[in-house]
Amino acid sequence: MDMLESVKMAVKTLTANKMRSTLTMLGIIIGNASVITMVGVGQGAQRYASEQFESLGPNVLFIIPGSDDARSNSFDLPRNLTLEDAEAIANQVPSVEAVAAQLQTQQNVTYRNRTANTLVLGTTPEFTTVRSFDVERGRFFTDSDVQRNTRVAALGSELAEKLFGTANPIGEQIRIRNVSFQVIAVMQEKGAFLGNNQDDTVIIPLTTMSNRVTGNTSPYGTEVTVISATARDEASVNAAQFQISNLLRLRHKVTTQDDFVVRTQKDALTIVGNVTGALTLMLAAIAGISLFVGGIGIMNIMLVSVRERTQEIGLRKAIGASRQDILVQFIIEATILAAIGGVVGTAIGIGGVTLIGATTPLKAGVSTTAVILAVGVSGTIGLFFGVFPAxxxxxxxPIVALRSA
Amino acid sequence: MTQPIIRLEDISKIYGSGNTEVRALLDVNLVVEPGEYCAIMGPSGSGKSTAMNVIGCLDRPTSGRYYLDGVDVAGLSDTELAHVRNRKIGFVFQQFHLLPQLTAMENVMLPMVYAGISYNERRQRAEEALTRVGLANRLSNKPTQLSGGQQQRVAIARAIVNRPVMLLADEPTGALDSQTTQEVMAIFAELNTSGITVVMVTHEPDVARLTRRIVWFRDGQVVHSHLAPSELSQTAVFS
Structure with missing residues (x-):
């Protein structure tokens, strides 16, 4: 019996049991759609995070407090990174162009009767250079503002709109934790960074922040949350990393493990890649399980179908079907179910990924590998789980099969 | 001299072993010549069904030789037996065994699918076979849309469509009323007249009487073989 006849026969049987065929395919459809969607989302997250870090520029370095142990074991990082450290880096590390220390906290910000809970960021004037974040209106604060603890503030564009609407905020007084600040600048729109809205923020001099808002300084000096720096050029990033590390080891009198870490953009990209890669793998594995379960569903239905059709099988054998004919017939039925389920599932998966790509910041995209893998795997599953019932x-x-009523 | 269609030589079929041994057939010798119309009768447990299965190549004998159309089929593999069933034997069953999802036409075409015959020839031959059993106007009906007698006629068309050397019918009228029994038996008689060998297992003497030879089984052995009354009195089956 040739293949075409077998396929025709299988299609006839499957269409005669539409409900059962559809339910059987459902498992494969869901499995396939979820593999493609999950891999799409995972890779989308990966791309999104990578682009965010790439947008910082290749020259950026971050200095974060805490030893490797502290960072992996505790949420409560030591507050041993100071404004003085940042100044030392700026003054003594030749490969560094600009340094901005940052101290941040969440606070209520009030203008007249309007209040917004927002991120308050204390930093130095170099922040605008290091993070390529410029003012839209007014002027950013200067070194002398930092030295004199001036109560001036630059508003993120979204916060400015929240508090002032269309009115001009420059020169107005706002209150941060009951301390009044004069608005001197509104920042350009910057967008979100890793889910943090950088426009819903208020930026003030680091010293003012430290003395008046957070009100605590660490025993080491003026505490900061993170220090951002830029190297002179891309080639000197590694040199900068090395020099900053050495300088801070000296300043912190480190003898064993570093109590800080210097990360380059490349490091950050690697870490993000590892994390999101693991995430993608996990999502794919979960989706893969449902694909596998779909395969078991096919096997289950095919086994039931063999029971149900013993008479048909007996008859076919009596009129001349060989073992191989029957084997091929059932395998083809299973494979057709899996293949159609695979194609429909893929279509739904592609639809899902496109929808997620269009409605969320995740740069979800259809991965060709995932599609090939999902379709291939579902086809194989049909074949594999079809063999046993077949x-x-x-x-x-044939005698027993014909007799069974 | 022509080859017998069936030649059973000392055929035995034994199920189980030791104390539970069941001797379904014991040294059966039987010859059926081409063109015969033969009924196998006997009480239940006499071995007639087992004999039928052996003759139909659905089951292998434990010992003995079975020549079907001159070929020793005892030593054939499963696939070869499937081929023999496909080409040399046409089966008719008590319960018709038509596939419900297929039309009459498609049911009749099925054996030719396994024989690897082209679609056009399959259509043509199936139509001829269905016309021969008087169902030319029921080609595209599904089994559920046909009466019992019509379903059995479709099954007969399916049995003859591959031009087998013999028709093997297992209680073909067991599920039919007396009126349709007569119709179906008339078809068998007509097919036999046209030269097809027919072997039929039945327990109905009225049915057996319409054949030309009756073979009696008892306790796994052929105990008696004689011409049917119709042959003796020379009355036509079509009366």
Whole structure:
């Protein structure tokens, strides 16, 4: 019997049991759609995070407090990074162009009767250079503002709109934790960074922040949350990393493990890649399980179908079907179910990924590998899980099969 | 001299072993010549069904030789037996065994699918076979849309469509009323007249009487073989 006849026959049987065929395919459809969607989302997250870090520029370095142990074991990082450290880096590390120390906290910001809970960021004037974040209106604060603890503030564009609407905020007084600040600048729109809205923020001099808002300084000096720096050029990033590390080891009198870490953009990209890669793998594995379960569903239905059709199998054998004919017939039925389920599932998966890509910041995209893998795997699953029931069918004794009522 | 269609030589079929041994057939010798119309009768447990299965190549004898159309089929593999069933034997069953999802036409075409015959020839031959059993106007009906007698006629068309050397019918009228029994038996008689060998297992003496030879089984052995009354009195089956 040739293949075309077998396929025609299988299609006839499957269409005669539409409900059952559809339900069987559902498992494969869901499995396939979820593999493609999950891999798409995972890779989208990966791309999104990578682009965020790439947008910082290749020259950026971050200095974060805490030893490797502290960072992996505790949420409560030591507050041993100071404004003085940042100044030392700026003054003594030749490969560094600009340094901005940052101290941040969440606070209520009030203008007249309007209040917004927002991120308050204390930093130095170099922040605008290091993070390529410029003012839209007014002027950013200067070194002398930092030295004199001036109560001036630059508003993120979104916060400015929240508090002032269309009115001009420059020169107005706002209150941060009951300390009044004069608005001197509104920043350009910057967008979100890793889910943090950088426009819903208020930026003030680091010293003012430290003395008046957070009100605490660490025993080491003026505490900062993170220090950002830029190297002179891309080639000197590694040199800068090395020199900053050495300087801070000296300043912190480190003898064993570093109590800080210097990360380059490349480091950050690697870490993000590892994390999101693991995430993608996990999502794919979960989706893969549902694909596998779909395969078991096919096997289950095919086994039921063999039981149900013992008479048909017996008859076919009596009129001349060989074991192989029966085997091929059942395998083809299973494979067709899996293949159609695979194609429909892929279509739904592609639809899902496109929808997620269009409605969320995740740069979700259809991965060709995922599609090939999902379709290939579902086809194989049909074949694999179809073989066992098909063998059961082929083994049936025609006499017994014909007698069974 | 022509080859017998069936030649059973000392055929035995034994199920189980030791104390539970069941001797379904014991040294059966039987010859059926081409063109015969033969009924196998006997009480239940007499071995007639087992004999039928052996003759139909659905089951292998434990010992003995079975020549079907001159070929020793005892030593054939499963696949070869499937081929023999496909080409040399046409089966008719008590319960018709038509596939419900297929039309009459498609049911009749099925054996030719396994024989690897082209679609056009399959259509043509199936139509001829269905016309021969008087169902030319029921080609595209599904089994559920046909009466019992019509379903059995579709099954007969399916049995003859591959031009087998013999028709093997297992209680073909067991599920039919007396009126349709007569119709179906008339078809068998007509097919036999046209030269097809027919072997039929039945327990209905009225049915057996319409054949030309009756073979009696008892306790796994052929105990008696004689011409049917119709042959003796020379009355036509079509009366």
């Amino acid at each position: 063998r059961q069918a082929a083994k049936l004794d």
